[in-house]
Amino acid sequence: MSKNIDHLPGNKGLPVVGEILNISKEGVKYFENRKEKYGEVYKFRMPTGMVVGFLGEKAAITLLKNHGNIVNIGNATKDLLGPIYPNSIMLMDGEQHKKDRSILMQAFKRKALSEYITKMPKILEQTLEEIRDKKNIKVYPMFKTLVIRITGKLFFGIEDEVFLKKVNEAITPMGIAMVSIPVNLPGTAYNKGLKGRKYLSKEFLKLAAQKRKHPGNDFFSKLCIATNEDGDTFTDQEIVDHLLFLYQGAYDTTSWALSNLVYRLSKAPEWQEKMRDEVKHIDLKNIDLHTILGLKTSTMIFNEAMRLSPSVPLTIREANEDLKLNEDVTVPKGTKIWVSMTMGMRDPKHWKDPEAFDPGRFSEDRQEHKKCPHAFLPFGAGPHQCIGRVFAEIIVKMMMTAILKEFRFSVPDNYKIDISEFPIMRPKDGLPVQFEKI
Ligand code: HEM
Secondary structure (H helix, E strand, O other): OHHHHOOOOEEOOEOOOEOHHHHHHHOHHHHHHHHHHHOOEEEEEEOOEEEEEEOOOOHHHHHHHOOOOOEEOHHHHHHHHOOOOOOOHHHOOHHHHHHHHHHHHHHHOHHHHHHHHHHHHHHHHHHHHHHHOOOEEEHHHHHHHHHHHHHHHHHHOOOOHHHHHHHHHHHHHHHHHOOOOOOOOOOOHHHHHHHHHHHHHHHHHHHHHHHHHOOOOOHHHHHHHOEOOOOOEOOHHHHHHHHHHHHHHHHHHHHHHHHHHHHHHHHOHHHHHHHHHHHOOOOHHHOOHHHHHOOHHHHHHHHHHHHHOOOOOEEEEEEOOOEEOOOOOEEOOOOEEEEEOHHHHOOOOOOOOOOOOOHHHHOOOOOHHHOOOOOOOOOOOHHHOOOOHHHHHHHHHHHHHHHHHHEEEEOOOOOOOOEEOOOOOEEOOOOEEEEEEO
């Protein structure tokens, strides 16, 4: 395949590892710089082979929506996801994907979401407890613990805090392993990820056996008896693999979304006050889905934080056929194409002063996000669009409400967040924030 994209401009990078170290270091800037240098389509090497970066105007939406089945995700992600998250939904295409996704969707229907909302305040309270006796807190690890608890308790019915801590410890290296150099030797990042997977797979299989014998009301138990329209049920291993990926899907992404909001609101105290004004009288124990989703200021702030620093800046697809990417470039069938969701979200053609944190751009008067249908893609689009997007919005808004009602928070004036952007955004220093009780 590589000889067929030889004609494209680009940089092969180092032998074997290619550009992975540069991408890990530079994140989205890597792609912006290459776009400036080579144009919107160019090649680069990953440890798994040569790939194409595609940063054109309509790139993301065309490939993500995938009308005409021009690309697949299974082959595209199998080298990265396959060893750590085999059988996951992001390795599936076509009918198989549709069937499995429709079963997983049961965890995200309105009824299920409404149930989670009633259970959430107790879990949020645990996190608040951790802030109350401290003034300076690294919020990113705090939010990771929160998301592990929420997902563990609500989806899997896991109440044991010691086990949840172990899940947290196992899942972090799994995320890192997906984009590390795939060398399985003791001590490598890849090896640690595989170990994490082995541990969680073993523990979750034990749990599956228990749930089959004594089903609870959680999603894990429901999956054990769920059938698709053909009457097929999942095997225990399939259930475990799906659940592990749901955990991964929720984990870094939502922890970053929360950290991102705290950072942006620390830097823009006027918006912090506006959001506080909106939520200060909310009783979280008696709130419903409709009210949460209808919070106007909070929604604008959430969207704007996601626009500026989306948790998932990039994704990958593979061409199912020779594919014309733009007027000048056609890539052959089998080419792996990296797609940036970030480019359109910062394009001055679509957004006024795009680098500024300006939640008002999502207001009813301005609606900048509606000017271009493919400019705002924090949760992707098309068949693989994020299955947990509403759930993530609920977690973020409820947690932020709980914090804003009790605390003012800030970072020093000269503090600038240093983000590791690949594959999921995270603050390198854990994001230390000062909390002050109101
Ligand atoms: C702010 C938080 C989140 C962000 C920004 C986010 C972002 C995304 C994006 C961009 C995709 C599409 C990837 C692609 O097309 O290649 C995706 C897919 C996915 N997300 Fe999320 N996500 C978030 C939270 C969650 C949560 C809370 C869950 C589950 C509880 C979840 C589960 C998934 C799953 C299972 C997929 C794959 C769907 C499929 O392949 O059909 N995500 N997410």
